[in-house]
Amino acid sequence: MKTRKLKVLKKAVVFTGLLLPAIAFAQGFLRTDGKNIVNDHGSVLLRGIGLGGWVLQEPYMLELPGIARTQTQIRAKINSAVSGELTGKFYDTWIKNGVTKTDIDSLSSWGFNSLRLPMHYNLFTLPVEQETLTGENTWLEKGFTVIDSLLAWCKSNNMYLMLDLHAVPGGQGNDIAISDASEIKLWENDENKKKTIALWKKIAERYAREEWIGAYDILNEPNYGFQSNEDKNGCKEEGNEALRELMIEITTAIREVDNKHIIVISGNCWGTNYRGIFPLWDENMVISFHKYWNYNTVEEIDYMLEYREKYNAPLWLSESGENSNAWSNDAIRLIESHNIGWCWWTYKKMGLSCPMQVKPVPGYEKLKKYWKGEGEKLSEKEAWEILSQLAENYKIENTVYHKDYIDALFRQVKTGETIPFKPHVLNKRKKLTIFASDYDLGRSSRAYFDKDSANYRTSTNENTIWNKGLQYRNDGVDIICCDDDELSNGYCVGYIEAGEWIQYTVDVEKAGKYTFNSRIANQDAASFYFTVNNTKTNSVQLNQAGEKKWITRDLKNIALKKGENVIRMYAEQGGFDISNIQIE
DSSP states (O other): OHHHHHHHHHHHTTTTOSOOOOOOOOOOOOEEETTEEEETTEEOOOEEEEOTTSSSOOGGGGTOTTTOSSHHHHHHHHHHHSOHHHHHHHHHHHHHHHSOHHHHHHHHHHTOOEEEEEEEGGGTBOOGGGOSSTTOOOBOSHHHHHHHHHHHHHHHTTOEEEEEEEEOTTOSBSOHHHHTOSSOOSTTOHHHHHHHHHHHHHHHHHHTTOTTEEEEEOSOOOBOOSSOSSSTTOSSOSOOHHHHHHHHHHHHHHHTTOSSSEEEEOOHHHHTBOTTTOSOOOSSEEEEEEEOSSOOSHHHHHHHHHHHHHHTOOEEEEEEESSOHHHHHHHHHHHHHTTOEEEEEOSEESSSSSSEEOOOOTTHHHHHHHHHTSSOOOOHHHHHHHHHHHHHHTSGGGSEEOHHHHHHHTHHHHOOOOBOSSOOEEOSSSOEEEETTOOOBSOBTTTEEOSOOOOOHHHHSOOOOSOSSOOSOOSSSOEEEOOOSSSOSSEEEOSOOTTOEEEEEEEESSOEEEEEEEEEEESSOEEEEEEETTEEOOOEEEOOOSSOEEEEEEEEEEEEOSEEEEEEEEEEEOOEEEEEEEEO
């Protein structure tokens, strides 16, 4: 198993070379210095990833919308299929498999210098309703064990661990998937407030001397209408008095035992509404905000930049992502240009828009149908086999690594240059097959152009699917499962519109004239052409087919030079799919 893990790790770090043993060097506590976050060596720009879905599950990460709304409901569904003992075993295995030293080593090697741990309070203490005496706090070791392990792995990689209370006793808002609360009892219940405050004091007391704990993110995404029931998520809230008061009380409790660590605060309305929150009440405080699905323009973050200037405190984009590579790349370039650190969401889940994708489990759809009430109950044995495999698939060596996602977050932020997704080497001895989905790595309009490359629904009120196939890669290029039974890697590029293009870099061993054989499927009339080193070829006309089926269309006598050749395929008239291009 150790050998296999190392193999996977090397495969995963293709952009940074082989992983060398990490040695922890003292950096000093993170702290604020005016508008900057610093340590003993100077300014620190946080580049982080959130560990969402690990110790706090959100249903969408397990493809369970319409089945469960919270982790508690997910657990109840699992318990309806297997015994309580097996349900507990599933969650213990899930946590054991989800994040290991191999995960943290990999994240560090890709370029992340920090992690944000979304914590569920129930790993540390009992719910108020389960305490024997009013005001009592029963402390559980499980959550601290999770932090201790993560902290050790972060230390060995010189990474800061940001502790984020994601699910708060009583629930901090009406977006219940975030806080795993069936009803919101925090704001009108003093016992839940006291437990929240006591939990933070306990955490701070335990980690007060740990310099690789980067900050205490004390209240994730409050979203609650204090003034109006119609403003459920607090986006129109003007006062936010209760939120400010609780954060001050948490800060006071922390400072009784820990004067070193940064305290991160969050506004109402998922961290965006700071009306009534200021002025700041601590000298070592960072103002956080979250950014999802809006335009990547300075106008979208102006209000936060104004807070930074007015209150002379650093900003931290503590959560963002869940969008295309193009959107993430644009967002990070915007944020870093204003000296703001960031933390992307999230590391592992089912589906795209993450570095490590949890693979589907045979039988999972069958289990989901039962949970929906649309199928028969499975035997406990069958259900347990499915759940066991799901937990097994959560290991790093069993996930699908998306190098395009990491490339967008790091390399593409620094340069607009494209690089090959896979090596394409052409020699005279055999034909070269280029699968359509293996186009170059790079920014939108540099490596590809697709008319829908990001989701801007917060700005436009229109939910745009940037990848209509949601397969293989997280760019705007629409990649779908391929039914070309002649030659395929399982994927093809589809939903092609006029004006869209994809680019491939090919290394040619000998200059000469070559034939391009393109595997195409179309139903209506369509056409395309190539450019080779900016020289346009003839167009290929595709007649109306009536029924979509795969054909091979060739272009002969295409001149390729020795060395690197840049080939682009342009759609003149859309409406076709492409599986591969063979050059001979």
